[in-house]
Structure formats: C-alpha cells, structure tokens
Amino acid sequence: MKAYQISGPGATPAFAPMPRPALKAGEIRIRTRACGLNFADLLMIEGKYQDTPQTPFTLGMEVAGEVLEIGPGVTGFAPGDRVAGFPGQGGLAPEVCVAASRCLPLPANMAYDTAAAFQVAYGTSHLALDHKARLQPGETLFVTGAAGGVGLTAVEIGKRMGARIIASARGADKLEIARAAGADHLIDSDSPDLRGQLKALGGIDVMYDSVGGPGFLEALRATRPEGRLLAIGFAGGEVPQVPANLLLVKNLSVMGLYWGGYLAFRPEVLTASLQTLAAWIAEGHLRPHIGARFPLDRAAEALEMLRARKSTGKIVVTVD
Ligand SMILES: NC(=O)c1ccc[n+]([C@@H]2O[C@H](COP(=O)([O-])OP(=O)(O)OC[C@H]3O[C@@H](n4cnc5c(N)ncnc54)[C@H](OP(=O)(O)O)[C@@H]3O)[C@@H](O)[C@H]2O)c1
Structure with missing residues (x-):
C-alpha cells in the first residue's frame, strides 16, 4: 500500500510504498476512512514534536474507519465495527494497526470524518x-x-x-x-x-x-x-x-x-473524558467543525493549509 511517509530525519514527506503493517497482540487493524490532521503533524515533520517517531514513519495521528482484523487478546471489537482510534502515527495510509485500548466504538450516527476530527x-x-x-x-x-x-x-x-x-x-x-x-x-x-x-x-x-x-x-x-x-x-x-x-x-x-501523556500514565481519565464528550455530541451539545476535507493524494496540500494558518477547526484527510 502507499503511505504518506517521512523516510528519514529532515526528509520532506512523500508517498512511498510499504507493506501492510504487521498486526500485533492487543491491536486491531483499521481500514482507514478518515484521518484528522493536527499541528503536531507539522512539528513531527520538523522533528520538533515531543513524541516524534523514529524514521521512517507514516504521518497521521488520529483516524476513523472499520475494523478489518483483530489481534490476539483483543476483546470487545469485531471485524466490520466502526471505530475511531489514536495510533499517534500511521493514519495517512489505507490501513493502520492501533492498540485496542486506544480505540472507541462509534455511534451509528457519527460520520467517519467527524470521528477522525474529534479525539x-x-x-x-x-x-x-x-x-x-x-x-x-x-x-x-x-x-x-x-x-x-x-x-x-x-x-x-x-x-x-x-x-x-x-x-x-x-x-x-x-x-x-x-x-x-x-x-x-x-x-x-x-x-x-x-x-x-x-x-x-x-x-x-x-x-x-x-x-x-x-x-x-x-x-x-x-x-x-x-x-x-x-x-x-x-x-x-x-x-x-x-x-x-x-x-x-x-x-x-x-x-x-x-x-x-495521559495515554501512558492515567488512561482511565482519558477514557472517561472521551465518553463524556461522546455523550455530549450524541445529545447535540457539540458541533465538530471541519474547515476542509482533502483526499489522501492531496495530503501535502492539507498540511500546507494548516501550516499557513488558513484552516479553521479541523482539517480531515479522507481515504477511499
Ligand atoms: N497539549 C496538548 O495535548 C495538545 C493537543 C493538541 C494540540 N496542541 C497544541 O496546540 C497548538 C494548536 O494546535 P492545533 O492542532 O489546534 O493547530 P491549528 O488548528 O493550526 O491552530 C493553531 C492556531 O494558532 C494560531 N497561530 C498563531 N500564530 C501561529 C503561527 N505562527 N503558526 C500557526 N498558527 C498560529 C492560529 O490562529 P490565528 O491565525 O487565528 O492566530 C491557529 O488557528 C499546537 O501548538 C499544538 O501542538 C496541544
């Protein structure tokens, strides 16, 4: 598959072929439908983000899509489920493997782009x-x-x-x-x-x-x-x-x-917060604002819009 990658320190991001990511114990494989961009993606490109992965890596911190496969030890998810996940990297690609503990089931009425812009x-x-x-x-x-x-x-x-x-x-x-x-x-x-x-x-x-x-x-x-x-x-x-x-x-x-940081030291605080927010969205109290959507092959344009301060709310990259 083709993923939007940083090949080495200081390299400009570009599409590169890569094998399907290996599914490890405790993970689920997600068929990416949408990936929310973050300012942190820009910092990662410059190597300035506190959690910049080792190169090569694929950009894209948060995604939404369908479960394709579950890894050993995963309970509570099944192939076909609609989920949002926070892999921290790897979202600008057709598939990404995410720890099940970093995934949430999606309510039926929540669109993939909204879910990818939410967490x-x-x-x-x-x-x-x-x-x-x-x-x-x-x-x-x-x-x-x-x-x-x-x-x-x-x-x-x-x-x-x-x-x-x-x-x-x-x-x-x-x-x-x-x-x-x-x-x-x-x-x-x-x-x-x-x-x-x-x-x-x-x-x-x-x-x-x-x-x-x-x-x-x-x-x-x-x-x-x-x-x-x-x-x-x-x-x-x-x-x-x-x-x-x-x-x-x-x-x-x-x-x-x-x-x-809460993912590592107090994940239960984060989970409770996301559950409260999911309820507020379901009740119509919050209206996620997606300022722009781009298809995956225009990921560079999407990141440039963010860098140039031209975006409002979230930018979402959709993956067909
Ligand atoms: N602590 C956390 O857990 C956490 C989580 C997410 C994001 N963040 C941080 O929060 C900041 C915003 O992230 P975001 O994803 O919301 O980014 P964003 O959508 O690009 O928003 C950043 C805003 O900052 C303003 N800004 C002022 N000077 C700027 C400059 N020189 N370059 C770019 N923007 C500038 C812009 O508003 P105006 O054009 O209206 O001034 C822009 O709307 C980043 O530093 C990010 O790392 C922290």
Whole structure:
C-alpha cells in the first residue's frame, strides 16, 4: 500500500510504498476512512514534536474507519465495527494497526470524518478545562487561537460548562467562527493591548492558550486572583517564560496539559473524558467543525493549509 511517509530525519514527506503493517497482540487493524490532521503533524515533520517517531514513519495521528482484523487478546471489537482510534502515527495510509485500548466504538450516527476530527481536539480541551482547571459556571474563560483545532473546541466546551467566553483569533472570518461556536466577546489577535482589552471586559479566571508568545503574560496580568492559566501549545513558536512572583502575588496557577501523556500514565481519565464528550455530541451539545476535507493524494496540500494558518477547526484527510 502507499503511505504518506517521512523516510528519514529532515526528509520532506512523500508517498512511498510499504507493506501492510504487521498486526500485533492487543491491536486491531483499521481500514482507514478518515484521518484528522493536527499541528503536531507539522512539528513531527520538523522533528520538533515531543513524541516524534523514529524514521521512517507514516504521518497521521488520529483516524476513523472499520475494523478489518483483530489481534490476539483483543476483546470487545469485531471485524466490520466502526471505530475511531489514536495510533499517534500511521493514519495517512489505507490501513493502520492501533492498540485496542486506544480505540472507541462509534455511534451509528457519527460520520467517519467527524470521528477522525474529534479525539485530540475535544479530548485536550475537556481534560484541560474540566480535569485540570476545574472551570466553574459563571467564570470567564479566555481562549487564544480560538478558531483553530483545539481552540475552537475550548470555546464550545467552555460554553457547555457555563463559562463566559472571550475568544481571540486573527481576522474577522476566524472570529466569526469562534462567535458561532459560543464566544461572547471577540478580540482580534493582531490588535494592540491585549491586557487592556481583557481588563476592560472585567478580567479573566481561566486562560486556554494554544499559541504562546507575549500574549500569555499579557493575559496573566489581566487574570483575577486564583486564576488558572493552561499552557496547551505554542503554535506561534515562542514558549512563554512566567515570572513566579506574579503567580505568588495574585494566587495564580499555571498548568500544563498534554493529552497524549495521559495515554501512558492515567488512561482511565482519558477514557472517561472521551465518553463524556461522546455523550455530549450524541445529545447535540457539540458541533465538530471541519474547515476542509482533502483526499489522501492531496495530503501535502492539507498540511500546507494548516501550516499557513488558513484552516479553521479541523482539517480531515479522507481515504477511499
Ligand atoms: N497539549 C496538548 O495535548 C495538545 C493537543 C493538541 C494540540 N496542541 C497544541 O496546540 C497548538 C494548536 O494546535 P492545533 O492542532 O489546534 O493547530 P491549528 O488548528 O493550526 O491552530 C493553531 C492556531 O494558532 C494560531 N497561530 C498563531 N500564530 C501561529 C503561527 N505562527 N503558526 C500557526 N498558527 C498560529 C492560529 O490562529 P490565528 O491565525 O487565528 O492566530 C491557529 O488557528 C499546537 O501548538 C499544538 O501542538 C496541544
């Protein structure tokens, strides 16, 4: 089969023939129907992601499709089942083998593209806002990169949890997408004086930051006592440095959240979170936003759209 691969360190991704992946004990073989792209795919191409696999490897962290085959020791899945899975790599290919513990059965009414766009983005925002920051109804949540993959889900989930949402994104079109997802106040990320704008809106209790850079400290200075600041990602390329004295004076907490990390050290937290989210989607409380779909042979274009900040919500690659 042909897979979208990185052949060696620093190599440009390209389609390459590869044998069907071997199915190991505890795994299921999925016939890939859709693969959700993530900013982490771009970081993997540059070798900068914390979990970049050894080359050669196939890009594509999260998928949805049908079970083709189950490996020794797997229970609860059967060939033909519709599933979503998080292999972490290998999704941009017609088949991928995934640990059964990283797969979820799909509700009959959930399309493959929706399922492939769901796990990382919603999972990250739910764990961050609920499990880590304990966001409360009536609190004010500030979300950066609010029209992006994880940011948009933070707007939706924060709203579902009863918070008032301030969203920042670049340009009117992206801000409108954040507004439609539930944002109450909008700030263009290119406009000056973020701190002053947040203070004029009464300050914030929780910040969900997937962008990094100087905005983190500006928002910190507009955070109310006992506020929580979530470091989710650094899409802008700059990791904020936080002066501890500011945390002390205002009784603030800065928290890191790495969704993939929970797979290894507390998978039960992650499973419970995904089950809650699946129920919210089934009840119609969340509306996954797929900004663009590309067929597998246009994977390079899909990744370029993500890199150029032209995407909104998630980009999904479909596999026929
Ligand atoms: N901690 C976790 O478990 C976890 C999970 C998933 C993702 N992440 C991280 O969260 C960040 C966002 O991931 P994503 O998949 O949501 O990506 P995405 O869809 O590309 O969204 C990133 C957003 O960041 C903004 N941005 C600002 N400066 C940018 C720059 N120089 N380059 C690109 N984007 C820039 C863009 O919004 P504007 O154009 O509106 O500014 C864009 O919408 C990444 O750093 C990723 O690694 C972390």
